[in-house]
Amino acid sequence: MLRFNAEGPDGLIDRKAPGPRPRLSDEHRRALAAQIEHGPIPAIHGVVRWRLCDLGQWLWETFRVSVSMQTLSPEVRAMGYRKLSARPKHHAQAPGAIEAFKKTSPPRWQASRASRASASTR
Numbered sequence: 001m002l003r004f005n006a007e008g009p010d011g012l013i014d015r016k017a018p019g020p021r022p023r024l025s026d027e028h029r030r031a032l033a034a035q036i037e038h039g040p041i042p043a044i045h046g047v048v049r050w051r052l053c054d055l056g057q058w059l060w061e062t063f064r065v066s067v068s069m070q071t072l073s074p075e076v077r078a079m080g081y082r083k084l085s086a087r088p089k090h091h092a093q094a095p096g097a098i099e100a101f102k103k104t105s106p107p108r109w110q111a112s113r114a115s116r117a118s119a120s121t122r
Contacts, residue, residue, distance in 0.1 A: 023067050
């Protein structure tokens with residue numbers, strides 16, 4: 001009734017709900033991006049690489065803003081950061097084992113070219 005009185009018939013049209021207020025402000029996002037770019041200091045932060053739980057702890061210690069990992073993950077991805085991890089390698093793997101294991105075969109196209117050449121001379 002209030003929207004109808006204020007805006008007329010257009011006030012009765014359903015609108016998108018505003019939703020909850022974001023936990024992180026622009027200031028928090030800028031500080032978080034700077035912290036990610038700078039990287040952790042092991043002696044101070046106690047970690048050698050940032051994880052979401054570590055960033056959430058840093059946000060709490062710095063700004064007293066409690067953010068879950070499920071909330072922080074889309075925020076960090078929206079800022080353009082992705083989780084990168086090294087490809088796992090077995091600790092007892094011999095250095096040349098992979099190259100020695102790979103099998104080489106003659107390229108298939110060479111055999112077909114030779115058969116085409118003999119077929120065209122007939």
